[in-house]
Amino acid sequence: MTLYGFFFYLISAVVIGATAIAITRRNLVHAVVYLIVSYFGTAMLLYLFGAPLLAALEVIIYAGAIMVLFLFVVMMIRVEPTEEVMFPLSQWLPAAVFGLIYLVTAIVVIFETPGSQASLIAMVATPRQFALYVFEQHWFSIEVISILLLLALIGALHLGSGKGAGESLSTHHAGARLAERRDPDRGASAAEEEI
Amino acid sequence: MIVPFSHVLVVGGIIFALGVFCAVVRRNLIMMVLGIEIMLNAVAIVFAGASLRWQNLDGQTFVLFILAVAASEVAIGLGMIVYAFRRTGSFDPSNFNLLR
Numbered sequence: 387m388t389l390y391g392f393f394f395y396l397i398s399a400v401v402i403g404a405t406a407i408a409i410t411r412r413n414l415v416h417a418v419v420y421l422i423v424s425y426f427g428t429a430m431l432l433y434l435f436g437a438p439l440l441a442a443l444e445v446i447i448y449a450g451a452i453m454v455l456f457l458f459v460v461m462m463i464r465v466e467p468t469e470e471v472m473f474p475l476s477q478w479l480p481a482a483v484f485g486l487i488y489l490v491t492a493i494v495v496i497f498e499t500p501g502s503q504a505s506l507i508a509m510v511a512t513p514r515q516f517a518l519y520v521f522e523q524h525w526f527s528i529e530v531i532s533i534l535l536l537l538a539l540i541g542a543l544h545l546g547s548g549k550g551a552g553e554s555l556s557t558h559h560a561g562a563r564l565a566e567r568r569d570p571d572r573g574a575s576a577a578e579e580e581i
Numbered sequence: 582m583i584v585p586f587s588h589v590l591v592v593g594g595i596i597f598a599l600g601v602f603c604a605v606v607r608r609n610l611i612m613m614v615l616g617i618e619i620m621l622n623a624v625a626i627v628f629a630g631a632s633l634r635w636q637n638l639d640g641q642t643f644v645l646f647i648l649a650v651a652a653s654e655v656a657i658g659l660g661m662i663v664y665a666f667r668r669t670g671s672f673d674p675s676n677f678n679l680l681r
Contacts, residue, residue, distance in 0.1 A: 402595055405600075409602060414611055421615060435583075435632070440625075447652055448622065497587050504634065507633070520642050524642050541657050545657070545664050546664075
């Protein structure tokens with residue numbers, strides 16, 4: 387095992403471990419911070435695969451922008467620690483069995499596919515080569531993506547400040563009262579599901 | 582020589598499965614969106630590995646597109662979550678049952 391291989395297994399273990407911890411946290415802030423650790427590991431994996439520009443973008447966009455957006459939302463909204471009920475055993479046992487079947491099949495298929503044992507060779511695509519390739523071969527897709535980002539911007543603006551701003555206070559109180567009123571029978575229905 | 586390509590596929594598959602688990606099992610809207618982010622991230626890892634396997638820059642280009650899709654998806658998703666929280670005062674997806 388070469389040094390690169392050792393780094394691959396080490397970073398993969400860190401990424402998988404951090405993700406597994408993150409998805410089981412009850413506290414949302416802890417989950418987001420563990421995911422930031424996972425995304426730093428992913429950036430290192432991308433660097434190992436010879437994509438330094440993408441590694442930088444992963445840190446900047448994923449760990450720096452998206453996760454901080456999640457943190458903002460978690461901080462902006464007072465999240466009461468709700469008790470998440472796990473699904474009853476009769477519901478998740480079939481799902482676990484089917485998922486296990488798919489997992490075993492996928493691993494067998496991955497290892498039996500011809501050519502999958504070919505070792506990766508350490509190469510680097512410099513940002514210059516990558517940018518030239520993207521803007522020569524995929525310039526139309528870049529335009530489509532820019533329109534998608536513009537649409538996301540407009541949609542977020544509309545959702546955030548459109549008609550929600552004027553009636554936000556009144557609907558918030560009404561919604562809170564509605565939720566309070568609905569809470570008892572929601573608990574009852576959950577209990578019925580448990581039975 | 583780094584590792585066989587199949588190991589990259591296995592790592593990506595495990596992370597994708599974790600994302601599916603997070604998106605399906607957790608009853609919290611923010612955790613569900615985080616699960617979708619984890620799935621996109623796993624796909625990005627596999628695309629970068631495949632780009633190195635066939636020495637073709639198309640894979641890295643797709644990672645770029647995945648980054649853009651993830652960013653726009655999280656912007657819209659969090660905007661809708663905040664809007665829904667204002668309406669119902671809860672993050673539980675089972676509370677969003679009013680069709681208006």
